[in-house]
Amino acid sequence: MIKLTIDNKIVEVEKGTTIYKAAKKVGIDIPVLCYMDLADLGIEHKPGGCRICVVEVEGRRNLAPSCSTEVTEGMVVNTHSIRVLNARRIVMELILSDHPKECLVCPKSGNCELQSIAIKLGIRDIPYQEISEMSTYRVDFSPSIIRNMDKCIMCRRCETMCNEFQTVGALSAVNRGFMSVVAPAFEMDLEDSVCTYCGQCVAVCPTAALTEVDHTNKLIRDLANPNKTVIVQTAPAVRAALGEEFGLEPGTLVTGKMVSALRQLGFKYVFDTDFAADLTIMEEGTELLERLSKHLKGDKNVKLPILTSCCPGWVNFFESQFTDMLDIPSTARSPQQMFGAIAKTYFAQKINVKREDLIVVSIMPCLAKKYECQRDEFKVNGNPDVDYSISTRELASLIKRANISFNSLQDDDFDAPLGESSGAGVIFGATGGVIEAAVRTAYELFTGKSLEKVDFKELRGMEGIRQATIDFGGTPINIGIAHGLGKARQLLESIRKGESNFHAIEIMACPGGCIGGGGQPLHHGKTEILKKRMEAIYREDEGKTIRKSHENPYIIKLYEEFLGKPMSDKAHKLLHTHYVDKKKRIIYI
Amino acid sequence: MSNIKVELKKNQVDKIKEICKSFNNNPGELINALHKVQSTFGYLPAEVQEVVSQEMDVPLSKVYGVVTFYSFFSMIPKGKYPISICTGTACYVRGAETVLQEFKKELGIEVGETTADGKFSIGCLRCVGACGLAPVVMVGEKTYGRVSPEMVKDIIKEYNE
Numbered sequence: 001m002i003k004l005t006i007d008n009k010i011v012e013v014e015k016g017t018t019i020y021k022a023a024k025k026v027g028i029d030i031p032v033l034c035y036m037d038l039a040d041l042g043i044e045h046k047p048g049g050c051r052i053c054v055v056e057v058e059g060r061r062n063l064a065p066s067c068s069t070e071v072t073e074g075m076v077v078n079t080h081s082i083r084v085l086n087a088r089r090i091v092m093e094l095i096l097s098d099h100p101k102e103c104l105v106c107p108k109s110g111n112c113e114l115q116s117i118a119i120k121l122g123i124r125d126i127p128y129q130e131i132s133e134m135s136t137y138r139v140d141f142s143p144s145i146i147r148n149m150d151k152c153i154m155c156r157r158c159e160t161m162c163n164e165f166q167t168v169g170a171l172s173a174v175n176r177g178f179m180s181v182v183a184p185a186f187e188m189d190l191e192d193s194v195c196t197y198c199g200q201c202v203a204v205c206p207t208a209a210l211t212e213v214d215h216t217n218k219l220i221r222d223l224a225n226p227n228k229t230v231i232v233q234t235a236p237a238v239r240a241a242l243g244e245e246f247g248l249e250p251g252t253l254v255t256g257k258m259v260s261a262l263r264q265l266g267f268k269y270v271f272d273t274d275f276a277a278d279l280t281i282m283e284e285g286t287e288l289l290e291r292l293s294k295h296l297k298g299d300k301n302v303k304l305p306i307l308t309s310c311c312p313g314w315v316n317f318f319e320s321q322f323t324d325m326l327d328i329p330s331t332a333r334s335p336q337q338m339f340g341a342i343a344k345t346y347f348a349q350k351i352n353v354k355r356e357d358l359i360v361v362s363i364m365p366c367l368a369k370k371y372e373c374q375r376d377e378f379k380v381n382g383n384p385d386v387d388y389s390i391s392t393r394e395l396a397s398l399i400k401r402a403n404i405s406f407n408s409l410q411d412d413d414f415d416a417p418l419g420e421s422s423g424a425g426v427i428f429g430a431t432g433g434v435i436e437a438a439v440r441t442a443y444e445l446f447t448g449k450s451l452e453k454v455d456f457k458e459l460r461g462m463e464g465i466r467q468a469t470i471d472f473g474g475t476p477i478n479i480g481i482a483h484g485l486g487k488a489r490q491l492l493e494s495i496r497k498g499e500s501n502f503h504a505i506e507i508m509a510c511p512g513g514c515i516g517g518g519g520q521p522l523h524h525g526k527t528e529i530l531k532k533r534m535e536a537i538y539r540e541d542e543g544k545t546i547r548k549s550h551e552n553p554y555i556i557k558l559y560e561e562f563l564g565k566p567m568s569d570k571a572h573k574l575l576h577t578h579y580v581d582k583k584k585r586i587i588y589i
Numbered sequence: 590m591s592n593i594k595v596e597l598k599k600n601q602v603d604k605i606k607e608i609c610k611s612f613n614n615n616p617g618e619l620i621n622a623l624h625k626v627q628s629t630f631g632y633l634p635a636e637v638q639e640v641v642s643q644e645m646d647v648p649l650s651k652v653y654g655v656v657t658f659y660s661f662f663s664m665i666p667k668g669k670y671p672i673s674i675c676t677g678t679a680c681y682v683r684g685a686e687t688v689l690q691e692f693k694k695e696l697g698i699e700v701g702e703t704t705a706d707g708k709f710s711i712g713c714l715r716c717v718g719a720c721g722l723a724p725v726v727m728v729g730e731k732t733y734g735r736v737s738p739e740m741v742k743d744i745i746k747e748y749n750e
Binding site: 163168169170171172173174175176180183184185186187193194 | 642649652658
């Protein structure tokens, strides 16, 4: 143990601890900007670049960056001497001198870490402006993410998420000096790069350098159009996080309030993506059983393990980086797209509205969903099954704009028929949930027996890679789970080498699954929030009377009235897809 | 960055692969590998970086990041007659900057660029060890001493004939 003094307080910490963490232990909160500790994800980003966190160490010539300086025995640290306060102020003034001054209309205003620190440091003036140039860059628009690098402060958190955590490798610091910026290779558009739109860069960006494409104004216009019927679907993870935007404790379930708010906003029908999640289980589960029974009969050509295909970030990842394995994932569309396909056929017929007059909006914890719904495969004569997707954050902004007092709303219920769901549909929002939902259904279909215990706790948790063997009435089924694309890569590489003995694998691009998606309320490094959201998801599942997808009465009815049976021709046409080799699309200039 | 489209021939790709292999395809040797590749090809166009990225198992964005960080690396091929102007201390104080401006004006290109006909490129270097001749300009292997802005036209003319 190492003993030191910080601001006259004696601290004892383990060897290797940084000054920043030691100070935190005794309640001293040194401001940090580029630094980010995502302890639950095994990521500690400490480039020591911004120098906001400098402190004075007795006997040391220069100020020390506390985020990356380790403590030593007998060290005497002052975190707020005049020298420190002056240095911190000047550092901040210099950063701000090359930052646009448009806080009033900035999408990050009120939720910006640069702004918070400027407030904390009491900055009242930005000198150097007349003598300094601004480094300006072209704004890069993609279907999901906007890069406005004028607002980049080179903290390089996005780079760490993109390269170390996700192993996507789309972003890197390029050029040098004043012109240095984080960009894709050759400064090409994000859209032409290997970016998966997972949005984890947006989730950690302290400023508005990386933001989502905002569809709220478009939605307001559509809701006001009397010729359109606007309906909405909400993803499972949204209800477990939306409350945070209204000051509620992380992990508060706001399903009923969310439905009320959506109705007040003017949606004609409020539906649930969970319904489509149940539908996904019917299709994906059937596909799993089909491949499994062929495999058990000794068919050597059958592709196993089957990989889930609900997560669009993950789909983009294997389409650009594992192009030799495009035939392994399930062909089932994601719940968002299944919902859209059913809404614009089955439901449109039911309410007698033309496809073009029905607008399907999705509320998603995800930014890749914005891209997914624009894919050509999910359009009929140019009309998309899902017109556009808005994030949890965008929904919160709309609710505030409409003067809806969210916390005092009464609970309301989803509409029928696309609003009814089982607990299995709900748990899609957390890592391991899709495969648990699939097991609940596949077990019963495979064994013909009823499942006594529907909770498969062995499939739950926050570990990056998990595995479990489930006994399907004497047949052991090996299940793998990964969340985070870096972990997915590890599993995929073992499959490629032929070392994997899994029958089915669930993969989610974001930490914790959709609850940690790029469109969720910002966690600002507090990853314990993800665990709270996860608990909320499982609570919602437990509270449901129906816990298995194939027992959802509206799903049964949908097959009876419309689809026939899972994997039927009609189901194939509406609910399945194919994958594209995107490597070919990425042309370097 | 360059907008010249390069199509690599199979033997060129093999050469890059061979260089990467000589560094055991170790990502930590990226800079050394790029150095060697540039000395073989003269410059590092996007297509070459792509092969290096695959072979060294480093994301393309990182390779590009390294290439744009170090001024030694170039994505533009040098001209047939590469002009290097010394901007080291001695040459600088004796007017290298005005000489450089004159070359830029005459050729209509910036430092690090190549003329459209591929004939000339301008680069800066720091001290060639001939400070007595400052300011010094090199065209290819040939050295010119005590260069004044007035001499620039004639120097270029030598190579335009």
